Amino acid sequence: MELWYTENHTDNVRFSAKIKKHIYQQESEFQKIDVFDTYEFGKLLTIDGLVMVTEKDEFIYHDMITHVAMGTNPNIKSVLVIGGGDGGTVRELTRYKTIEKIDMVEIDKVVVDVSRKYLQFTASKLDDDRVSLYFEDGLKFVENKNNVYDLIIVDSTDPIGPGEGLFTKEFYTNCHNALTENGILINQKESPYYSHNAREMTRSHKKIKEIFKVAETYQYNIPTYPSGHWLFGFSSKGLHPVKDFNPNKWNELGLKTKYYNTDLHVGAFALPTYVRERLEDE
Ligand code: SAM
DSSP states (O other): OOEEEEEEEETTEEEEEEEEEEEEEEEOSSOEEEEEEETTTEEEEEETTEEEEETTTHHHHHHHHHHHHHHHOTTOOEEEEEEOTTSHHHHHHTTOTTOOEEEEEOSOHHHHHHHHHHOHHHHTTTTOTTEEEEOSOHHHHTTTOOSOEEEEEEEOOOSSGGGGGGGSHHHHHHHHHHEEEEEEEEEEOOOSSSHHHHHHHHHHHHHHHHHOSEEEEEEEEOTTSTTSEEEEEEEESSOOTTTTOOHHHHHHTOOOOSSOOHHHHHHTTOOOHHHHHHHTOO
16 A cells, blocks of 8 residues: 655645655644655655655755855854754754854744654754753744844744744834844745745735845745745845855855855845746735
């Protein structure tokens, strides 16, 4: 008998991966969490029936959510990760010796526990001395914080369930306040291709643009997310991801990456015309 994991990417499109074993399943207080072992993608974590992380392509997501900001400002010392329970974003951040403090606020402790047990490839650095874990709502965590973080990374689920509040204007305003003068916000900005994702992309962009001086968008290709074409937002109080980027400085760090490089850093901001138009679509 063959076993397959199937996810509806739209009402008319499905993604399937053949599985060796369904390793874990639990309904936590917040969401339904599953781990599968698949033939093509290795271990695969889903939340509420949506792929979060796979062993084979997580490097793409975690390189791009981390190194673009760190490349733009190599002096970042204090970082907040919101969500990110699988630990992949923290793993990449800990590679920078210059970072002094990483706070990670994840609403669901079960995701971290499961990742520690089954996804050591992403969770391996959650015990780094610089990392503090907080199990609470990221929305609340950033309230009333002023001038604390050089970088905030929103590594969240889609705007449904507990992730919904992380796409609101109130949340982006609180992030702006929590950032230092050269602060950068990186956020999950959905996908331009299928209409339900594109709607969220446009809504998120519109809100951020009203709050941040610099509000840019960059792209990456990840095979296991709907359409494979996904976006992150880069927003800041002044630093520009391309104009203020010094590739030599990042290359001098000697970090080995599998997806990110300094040419791609610049190229990722060159968006297709339909994406540019859709972003500005009011
Ligand atoms: N790579 C992933 C993706 O976009 O598919 C995101 C991975 S990470 C597992 C997302 C995490 O965000 C989940 O573990 C979820 O519990 C967490 N999360 C959702 N809403 C949150 C909130 N309001 N505060 C903190 N964490 C939240």
